[in-house]
Amino acid sequence: MASNSPLSPLPDNIELVTEYDAIVIRRTWKSALAYFLIVFALFWNAFMVVWMSIAISQGVWMMAAFGSIHAAVGIFLIYYTIALFVNKTDVRIDTYYLTVKHYPLRWMGQSQTPVEDVQQIYCKERITRNKNSTSITYEVHCIDRNNKQKKLLSGLTDSSQAQFIEAEIEKVLGIKDRPVTGEFKK
Numbered sequence: 011m012a013s014n015s016p017l018s019p020l021p022d023n024i025e026l027v028t029e030y031d032a033i034v035i036r037r038t039w040k041s042a043l044a045y046f047l048i049v050f051a052l053f054w055n056a057f058m059v060v061w062m063s064i065a066i067s068q069g070v071w072m073m074a075a076f077g078s079i080h081a082a083v084g085i086f087l088i089y090y091t092i093a094l095f096v097n098k099t100d101v102r103i104d105t106y107y108l109t110v111k112h113y114p115l116r117w118m119g120q121s122q123t124p125v126e127d128v129q130q131i132y133c134k135e136r137i138t139r140n141k142n143s144t145s146i147t148y149e150v151h152c153i154d155r156n157n158k159q160k161k162l163l164s165g166l167t168d169s170s171q172a173q174f175i176e177a178e179i180e181k182v183l184g185i186k187d188r189p190v191t192g193e194f195k196k
Contacts, residue, residue, distance in 0.1 A: 044094035
């Protein structure tokens with residue numbers, strides 16, 4: 011059976027899984043950033059252990075209080091680094107719902123949208139600039155039947171992942187790709 015849609019090769023870290031009643035687009039989070047963060051988190055937390063040890067042993071409670079904020083950042087860095095190594099995101103499309111789930115470690119951004127509410131899927135490019143660098147990430151959004159925008163995925167570092175996910179959801183749901191103001195098109 012011939013199809014008019016072009017073939018899309020699977021981007022890195024993307025897997026297409028066919029279940030009995032659904033199609034699942036599975037993305038693994040692992041990237042080069044994860045390896046850098048191992049080293050960074052180790053140094054950060056080692057420094058904080060020394061900082062807090064000195065502050066507590068000397069009884070300098072203001073120094074300990076100030077350090078506790080940075081220690082919390084260190085704990086988050088550890089959690090995020092582990093998540094980068096083990097987490098996956100499933101975009102599951104079944105008869106009733108378009109579901110986004112991050113696992114095994116909990117992460118924000120999980121959602122469940124009735125498929126009859128999904129009118130259009132599109133990608134956005136997010137450019138973040140600071141003094142020394144520019145970071146580009148991609149997001150996948152949907153427009154619902156009330157013409158409201160909803161973010162499905164964010165933080166994708168590869169535009170081909172975002173575009174593949176967009177095209178696959180549209181294909182499964184039978185949505186014709188239409189231009190959306192502000193969308194990223196390569």
